[in-house]
Amino acid sequence: MTTTQIKSPTRKIIFQMFTDLGPYFRPLRSTETSFFFDSLEICLDIKKEPVLRTFYGWSLVLSKNELHYNTIRFDGLFNIESEWVNVHISDANQKIINRSFNLFITRLQTLLTDELGLSADELNLFPTEIKSSKQSTPEPIL
Secondary structure (H helix, E strand, O other), X not given: OOOOOOOOOOHHHHHHHHHHOOOOEOHHHOOOOEEEEEEEXXXXXXXXXXXXXXXXXXXXXXXXXXXXXXXXXXXXXXXOOOOEEOOOOOHHHHHHHHHHHHHHHHHHHHHHHHHHOOOHHHEEEEEEEEEOOOOOOOOOEO
């Protein structure tokens, strides 16, 4: 009896696939098993110099273990120190952020199923844990 070990794509291939999704993937904040994505969705101070602008948006950590991919989502403010911090987000702005996130998740799920051959059982892309403006203490995601 022989067993065949399923080969997974190399780090380089996975990073390239995630980069091809668009501006979401942050390779410098990612590791072999944890992948960082974010979207700076709503600019709060468009008249300022680009390096001084802040944004509402979302970030997502996609973690891989032996059986599944899991996610943790954070909604908040991306500040001029390049940190995600917890702030109150109005309902109207939250709807914009959610729409952007849902579009991204659909694209990510398609990529993971089509390119990596993963099944729905292996994916848990809709976060069960959402760290958002409803938290009482700011918590930057670095």
